[in-house]
Amino acid sequence: SQELEQSPQSLIVQEGKNLTINCTSSKTLYGLYWYKQKYGEGLIFLMMLQKGGEEKSHEKITAKLDEKKQQSSLHITASQPSHAGIYLCGAVPSYNQGGKLIFGQGTELSVKP
Template sequence: QQPVQSPQAVILREGEDAVINCSSSKALYSVHWYRQKHGEAPVFLMILLKGGEQKGHEKISASFNEKKQQSSLYLTASQLSYSGTYFCGTERALRGGGKLIFGQGTELSVKP
């Protein structure tokens, strides 16, 4: 079952912060975050494993709440380069081979 992302779209001014959520009704083993710019390949950001850990990548970090089966992506002090569509990909079982079920995406626009 497809995870649900919220919000669907967000517009920021450069330097502002944003949070993107990814929720699943099923138990998850891991959550993967990707950013895709129009006409380009999705680019890997980070993986969160069950256990509630938080990871960081430059000014982008994420957390995974196993109780809620929800992951959140935090973008701080946004830059113009952060614009794009963000997807979470969920993995339900370690033995799934890495098969990901993606959310519908969150479109982020950062304006000067």
């Protein structure tokens, strides 16, 4: 079965610093999603990547999918306290499996003012 491994598991950064979270799959990804979860809340969809080499940005967050479609990174530039939360990568393990997503174990981000 396919697994997603995220690193690091937790991260504490000073406000204004850049950071990167990685998500590595044991098999080829057919779609890679990044979500953010705040305590007591649901998952907020950030970005979706499908093509090898694809890169997307939203405000200060950039996500990339490598050419082999087995690794994705999420980069936050000039972090702010509002970026704090748990970042989860999710993937469709293979095409047309009822849309189920498998998730990494999450990366907990704290941003110190």
